[in-house]
């Protein structure tokens with residue numbers, strides 16, 4: 162299973178994350194209204210960190226996204242707003258970075274509306290719909306994923322906590338397209354500061370169950 166730890170910002174905390182947790186992905190939030198917002202001034206320090214970085218954007222312009230890809234050395238772009246398939250297509254023509262489309266989940270999902278993204282995204286990420294867009298610490302009802310109709314892999318997000326590992330693994334038995342998890346506010350000591358022990362514990366629970374691949 163892939164592990165993404167989102168909302169990182171503090172250099173010391175990032176160094177501990179990489180050396181002690183070694184996630185597949187580290188999320189940097191470029192949405193100015195987020196309490197986890199990463200300002201441009203941190204680019205020089207964060208760009209060289211030895212972990213794949215995914216930038217989180219909410220309805221940002223194409224130029225802004227491409228600038229951050231370069232500045233921060235992003236390997237992936239997480240589109241967390243209402244970006245259209247045409248917007249994603251245009252971006253795909255201009256960057257080598259992977260594109261991830263977030264699906265904000267309320268009570269149901271219109272699978273047909275996601276078809277237009279399929280040629281351009283490497284994965285979907287399902288998160289709980291809230292006014293703040295992300296980082297809510299709230300779960301949605303995972304039952305809506307039981308009818309997931311595509312081969313494309315996806316990440317599960319939204320309110321995952323230390324107790325979620327076993328439930329995630331059980332869900333993966335049902336839905337093999339579930340390729341990984343996205344951890345954020347439930348693993349924080351403060352916005353943008355992760356509790357490394359909690360993350361290590363979660364990861365070891367995934368590994369102990371023998372499916373961390």
Ligand SMILES: O=C(O)c1ccccc1NCC(=O)[C@H](O)[C@H](O)COP(=O)(O)O
Pocket residue numbers: 167168188190192195196197217219241288293294295296297298299318319320321343344345346347
């Ligand atoms: O985390 C934020 O502050 C945030 C704000 C606006 C858009 C996206 C944001 N986070 C992106 C993520 O991928 C989070 O990990 C995801 O929303 C899950 O967060 P949580 O429910 O706290 O686990």
